[in-house]
Amino acid sequence: MTGDKIKKTIKTIRIDVDKCNGCRACEMICSAFHATPKYSSNNPARSRIRIIREPLRDLYVPVYAGEYTVAECAGRDKYTIDGKEYDECSFCRASCPSRDEFKEPDSGLPLKCDMCEGEEEPLCVKWCMHDALILEEREEEVEELEEQEDLEIGLGSLADKYGLQTIMDALSRMSKKD
Amino acid sequence: MRYAETGFNLEVDLTRGNIEKVASDPRDTELYLGGLGTNAKILWDRVPPEVDAFSPENLLIFGAGLLCGTPAVGCNRTIVSTISPQTKLLAFSMMGGFFAPELKYAGFDKVILRGKSSNLVYLWINNDTVEIRDASHLKGKGSLETAEAIKKELKQPKAQVAAIGMAGENRVLYASIEQGRSSASRGGIGAVMGDKGVKAIVVRGTKDINIAQPLEYMELCNEVMEYIQFRNENPIPGVMPILAGLGSPQEMKVHDEKWHTENFMWGNSRTRRRDFWNDEVAREWMETLDQSRTRLISCYNCPMTCGATISMPGLPTYMMKCFTKLTYTMGAFSNLDFGLRIAQKATEYGLDGFSAPQVMAFALELLENGILTDKDFPDMPTDNEGRFFYLLDKIVRREGIGDILANGTYWAAREIGNGAQDYAHNNIKKIEQLPLKLSMLNPIYFLMYCTGEKINITQIEGQFPQAPYPKKEHREKFCEDWIQVPDEKFKQYFLDWEPRGENSMPFYPTVDMCCDIVDWQEKMHYIDDALGQCSGLSAFPLKPPYHIHNYPKFISAGAGIDMDEDKLSKAAKRYRTLVRAINIRRGMRRKDEKPPEDHWKKRFPELEKELLDAYYKFKGWNNEGIPTKESLYDLGLDYVSKDFVERGILTDCEDSPDKDMPDEDVLAEKEKK
Numbered sequence: 001m002t003g004d005k006i007k008k009t010i011k012t013i014r015i016d017v018d019k020c021n022g023c024r025a026c027e028m029i030c031s032a033f034h035a036t037p038k039y040s041s042n043n044p045a046r047s048r049i050r051i052i053r054e055p056l057r058d059l060y061v062p063v064y065a066g067e068y069t070v071a072e073c074a075g076r077d078k079y080t081i082d083g084k085e086y087d088e089c090s091f092c093r094a095s096c097p098s099r100d101e102f103k104e105p106d107s108g109l110p111l112k113c114d115m116c117e118g119e120e121e122p123l124c125v126k127w128c129m130h131d132a133l134i135l136e137e138r139e140e141e142v143e144e145l146e147e148q149e150d151l152e153i154g155l156g157s158l159a160d161k162y163g164l165q166t167i168m169d170a171l172s173r174m175s176k177k178d
Numbered sequence: 179m180r181y182a183e184t185g186f187n188l189e190v191d192l193t194r195g196n197i198e199k200v201a202s203d204p205r206d207t208e209l210y211l212g213g214l215g216t217n218a219k220i221l222w223d224r225v226p227p228e229v230d231a232f233s234p235e236n237l238l239i240f241g242a243g244l245l246c247g248t249p250a251v252g253c254n255r256t257i258v259s260t261i262s263p264q265t266k267l268l269a270f271s272m273m274g275g276f277f278a279p280e281l282k283y284a285g286f287d288k289v290i291l292r293g294k295s296s297n298l299v300y301l302w303i304n305n306d307t308v309e310i311r312d313a314s315h316l317k318g319k320g321s322l323e324t325a326e327a328i329k330k331e332l333k334q335p336k337a338q339v340a341a342i343g344m345a346g347e348n349r350v351l352y353a354s355i356e357q358g359r360s361s362a363s364r365g366g367i368g369a370v371m372g373d374k375g376v377k378a379i380v381v382r383g384t385k386d387i388n389i390a391q392p393l394e395y396m397e398l399c400n401e402v403m404e405y406i407q408f409r410n411e412n413p414i415p416g417v418m419p420i421l422a423g424l425g426s427p428q429e430m431k432v433h434d435e436k437w438h439t440e441n442f443m444w445g446n447s448r449t450r451r452r453d454f455w456n457d458e459v460a461r462e463w464m465e466t467l468d469q470s471r472t473r474l475i476s477c478y479n480c481p482m483t484c485g486a487t488i489s490m491p492g493l494p495t496y497m498m499k500c501f502t503k504l505t506y507t508m509g510a511f512s513n514l515d516f517g518l519r520i521a522q523k524a525t526e527y528g529l530d531g532f533s534a535p536q537v538m539a540f541a542l543e544l545l546e547n548g549i550l551t552d553k554d555f556p557d558m559p560t561d562n563e564g565r566f567f568y569l570l571d572k573i574v575r576r577e578g579i580g581d582i583l584a585n586g587t588y589w590a591a592r593e594i595g596n597g598a599q600d601y602a603h604n605n606i607k608k609i610e611q612l613p614l615k616l617s618m619l620n621p622i623y624f625l626m627y628c629t630g631e632k633i634n635i636t637q638i639e640g641q642f643p644q645a646p647y648p649k650k651e652h653r654e655k656f657c658e659d660w661i662q663v664p665d666e667k668f669k670q671y672f673l674d675w676e677p678r679g680e681n682s683m684p685f686y687p688t689v690d691m692c693c694d695i696v697d698w699q700e701k702m703h704y705i706d707d708a709l710g711q712c713s714g715l716s717a718f719p720l721k722p723p724y725h726i727h728n729y730p731k732f733i734s735a736g737a738g739i740d741m742d743e744d745k746l747s748k749a750a751k752r753y754r755t756l757v758r759a760i761n762i763r764r765g766m767r768r769k770d771e772k773p774p775e776d777h778w779k780k781r782f783p784e785l786e787k788e789l790l791d792a793y794y795k796f797k798g799w800n801n802e803g804i805p806t807k808e809s810l811y812d813l814g815l816d817y818v819s820k821d822f823v824e825r826g827i828l829t830d831c832e833d834s835p836d837k838d839m840p841d842e843d844v845l846a847e848k849e850k851k
Contacts, residue, residue: 021473021474021483023476023477028249039249041387041388042247042248042387058473058495105384
């Protein structure tokens with residue numbers, strides 16, 4: 001571990017639920033952008049952003065697909081904000097067994113937002129003319145530690161899958177090649 | 179592979195409970211595009227003129243537009259077509275919202291209902307799994323109530339629901355089909371749905387819609403987005419607020435209702451209140467709207483906020499669409515608070531917001547004038563607002579006088595008799611119109627009122643300014659970036675149009691210019707209605723983002739149909755003519771094509787005749803308004819021509835009208851018996 005400081009760009013999407021008009025253009029354009037070939041089809045059920053939308057209760061929550069999770073939460077809470085009751089899941093980004101959100105409709109494979117890598121800004125932000133979604137970028141100094149952590153998490157998963165011994169064998173074979 | 183469309187229709191026989199997924203013919207898409215165009219083709223082929231609106235043989239078609247479900251901004255309309263019980267002609271009411279894209283994602287372009295179910299049912303379309311389900315527990319429930327109950331029982335919060343309320347169940351002839359923030363209201367299509375025993379259609383889709391040339395298509399969509407942004411930042415100067423921007427129009431955003439309340443008529447389309455709007459009214463109405471309007475909302479994939487969620491104290495929440503905001507208020511000579519309250523009930527009942535208030539005001543006028551008496555209104559409250567709530571309930575339940583009023587002013591007046599017909603004064607082709615009464619004949623509007631077969635002025639007007647600009651420099655300025663004109667000559671028409679003098683109404687625009695202008699305006703609406711594009715971003719406002727120059731590109735890149743301006747114009751003319759053919763076969767003739775007698779004070783019978791003669795000719799119709807054999811052949815509608823000859827509507831040797839067509843009054847008499 002080096003402990004060196006490195007600069008990192010953090011992308012944040014600021015979500016103003018009060019500005020959302022519920023049109024779902026974000027879902028549409030996300031699914032179109034991620035089609036192969038690009039824009040060749042669209043289908044909001046494949047989108048990596050979803051609007052949790054209940055007009056009669058005035059609930060509009062755009063949520064981005066985050067990590068896949070193998071198990072659902074043991075307990076789920078309810079939040080009351082400004083007199084409106086929200087399910088905890090309304091704010092959760094996980095592709096989770098408890099719900100259909102953030103899964104490919106055909107295969108059930110999890111989806112995750114990639115901030116439209118390669119575009120100027122995520123297309124959901126571009127298509128939201130009401131500024132319910134605003135992109136903010138900021139630079140942060142972080143310790144390199146984080147990368148180390150990522151590496152260990154990755155190795156840990158591999159070990160979970162193949163067994164620690166197999167991974168150690170593979171590593172020693174790889175190191176002998178050099 | 180089919181692009182933009184799915185290539186499949188869902189055929190449901192309600193009598194037998196049979197459900198089929200049927201592939202559509204891609205050649206029909208080329209000829210009639212989709213939405214209204216292909217709906218009209220199906221209705222021509224399968225619903226002969228002998229079939230009554232409430233016959234099991236009548237079809238009720240929910241058609242998603244050709245480009246619905248693609249990234250085209252604001253393209254989300256469902257075109258609902260059937261035979262109207264009110265007009266006995268083709269009804270093609272439309273709704274925005276979220277239904278059409280969801281249907282496309284489920285893998286269908288249309289749902290075609292035929293037959294009748296013996297008990298109340300709803301249709302549940304979950305991609306390829308389609309079920310007819312019992313709805314007896316939903317009988318009498320409101321349209322929004324029904325939608326919520328179904329989504330809950332199916333555990334499908336993302337399903338889209340189009341439902342009728344009590345008005346549709348009881349076959350009120352101006353019942354609507356409600357879909358959350360939108361509705362298909364005109365022509366009594368909700369009554370046809372009720373007659374078929376269908377409470378709701380519920381749809382959930384998770385499949386792809388494909389695009390023929392993805393990159394080209396996205397570029398077109400991006401251009402439209404940029405133009406919308408430009409237009410939002412640059413409203414058109416010199417016109418009233420609702421005409422300055424885009425949208426359908428954005429009534430729920432606007433506080434200043436001076437223009438509508440002082441120019442439109444109050445009561446049974448009778449009274450103009452020129453000094454109605456003042457500071458006190460403005461303050462009171464603003465307070466009402468600000469307290470009840472929780473959010474401005476949109477339809478699928480559209481940045482315009484034409485609707486709003488409304489929560490009136492003590493009443494369930496509902497969603498309001500544009501002009502119903504004022505129709506009840508003005509029908510009852512009341513205030514916005516009353517208007518928004520009664521609209522909540524009317525939305526749950528599922529009623530057309532243009533017709534319903536006028537029918538109620540008409541009933542009270544008959545009472546005031548002794549044609550109806552107190553006995554016809556047992557236990558009616560004495561206060562004005564109370565009477566409207568009373569009438570609303572009577573109508574949707576078809577109780578007492580409500581049973582007659584439920585047929586609309588035209589049919590009710592005939593049944594009541596005793597001079598009641600003079601009070602059903604604001605109809606065209608038997609259907610209640612916008613409450614407008616004006617002074618000087620407007621030749622453009624004259625033609626639109628006469629020949630518009632959606633029978634609703636807002637669905638044919640647009641594009642060309644409604645009135646001349648007083649100053650030449652303003653006209654020149656307007657023309658500078660007027661890219662939407664199909665031909666430069668339209669700019670000249672407008673530049674030379676003066677409020678007074680030689681080049682003013684009614685003799686300018688000239689007859690020929692009027693034909694051009696009306697044809698352009700109508701064409702753009704017809705294209706919208708086939709593609710599923712909301713006219714709020716297209717045919718209705720001035721300088722819209724969609725126009726005749728970019729539409730062909732959208733169709734080429736989106737649907738993969740080789741398209742140019744001429745081919746598109748011809749396709750629009752083809753199904754527009756087919757719509758007319760359906761109505762001609764049902765007895766519509768020149769005598770039916772007239773505005774309400776009292777629409778304008780200053781009328782010019784000779785000019786009006788000249789206008790209609792010229793426009794019929796321009797459209798390829800004979801003097802009775804019947805498409806000629808020649809024009810039918812030219813459009814590839816030989817089968818229509820053949821049918822007309824067989825029925826004696828056209829003769830073999832020449833395009834002359836059949837003099838023996840039964841008069842509509844005779845037909846109506848026969849029906850009553």
